Amino acid sequence: MKIDEILQKQRSYFQSGATLPVSFRIAMLKKLLAAVNKYEKHIGEALTADLGKSDFEGFMCETGLVRSEISYMIKHVRCYAKEKTVYTPITQFASRSYVKPSPYGNVLIMSPWNYPFLLTMNPLADAIAAGNTAVVKPSAYSPATSAIIEKIITECFDPQYVAVVTGGRKENAALLEQKFDMVFFTGSQSVGREVLRHTAETLTPAVLELGGKSPCIVDSSAKIKLAAKRIVFGKFLNCGQTCVAPDYILCHESVKDELIAELRKQIGKQYGENPLCNPDYGKIVNQKHFDRIKGLIAPNKAVIGGKWNEDTLQIAPTVLSDVTWDDAVMQEEIFGPVLPILTYKNLEEVYAMLANKAKPLALYIFSEDKKVIRDVTQRCRYGGGCVNDVVIHLATSNMGFGGVGESGMGSYHGKTGFDAFSHTKSVLDKKTWMDLPMRYQPYKRGLYGKLLHFFLR
DSSP states (O other), rough: OOOHHHHHHHHOOOOOOOOSSSSHHHHHHHHHHHHHHHHHHHHHHHHHHHHHHOHHHHIIIIIHHHHHHHHHHHHHHHHSSSOOOEOOOOGGGGGGEEEEEEEEEEEEEEESSSSSSSHHHHHHHHHHHHHHHEEEEETTTHHHHHHHHHHHHHHSEEEEEEEEEOSHHHHHHHHHHHHHEEEEEOOOHHHHHHHHHHHOOOTOOOOEEEEOOOOOOOOOOOOOHHHHHHHHHHHGGGGGOOTTTTEEEEGGGGGGGHHHHHHHHHHHHOOSSSSSGGGTEEEEEEEHHHHHHTTTGGGEEEEEEEEEETTTTOOOOOEEEEEEETSSSSSSSSSSSEEEEEEESSHHHHHHHHHSOOOOOOOEEEOOOOHHHHHHHHSSSSSSEEEOOOSGGGGGGGOOOOOOGEEEEEEEEEHHHHHEEEEEEEEEEEEEEOOOGGGSOOOOOSSSHHHHHHHHH
């Protein structure tokens, strides 16, 4: 079916009102959840084929989180979809004011390759809960996962309700030429700019989930062993191909050597002495990204790792020391298993550094000093993050997840996701059993005027 034909049918279906009843939305979410459960094994196999993910990692980071988000929406969507009465000023007597969530209509969801199942199905669950129809465009770089996504959606839904469009740049361009009611995009900043340019031409609202160089600050008071353990987990998960992975460490100069020693120990404990032989360690998605990441590794600065396997597209967990802002690895988002370490003397120096950088998607602070934690979380600008941990702030439906500035606009997950795919109408229901005359001409400046000025003060 052609793209314009899909859109035409989806617009007609939405206009019929079929997606509006909350009971219908819940039924569709349950159908989607059942399919995810049914094809859990196939999803895991697809993730292994595309990214080398182990069964456990595929469930922990993708399938399990999708099931959690869908279940959360099934439980809460009735509450979220209700209209809510708000305060009415006495000048509007007699009337009732309320806000009413309404679906945008026909939405486009464009997802990336690094967490191809999670970052397709989670926004889709939110879009369905909000009452929209949807066109889903998974990434061409993760073909096995795109195929299972297409199988699940085709089995669950008629294309006039939810449709899948596969392909590469040609299909992406064709979709962006269409007029949707809302666009949800997850991916790189460069493609995000193109998406925003197209949506601006038609004044279409957009949510952009992008990336950036997310810093990880390690203060002198931090518990270094625990910090290293958690940083290694979050950085090298999915071979560093995680939008919220710590991109680099800003370490207090007094604990740098200790931190490097603990990072070496933790890489050995978590991935083995030879990570390239670890069956649970994934791979870089394709040759293009493999070559790009290799080019960021300065051999004379690699204090841990620095090895790779051309045949399997694997790069060992690598730590770089004595890195400066002028090095190639600091000029772009790494999106791979390479961790540069920079040092600082005091936090004012850190604030000055970050103030002149693009606002990151995430920021992490390891410290036992409450004042340091308070100051860092208050003074730095970033999408979200963790205190004394990394990455896991996105693994909940109770907090919105999104970037700010260069790292994106808009958030989703749970209630925030429902709101992202909804427009909240403000409605005043004026009663007809009385009508105050003070607003009508000819204006009277006596008692009515005094009353009006009194209530509007």
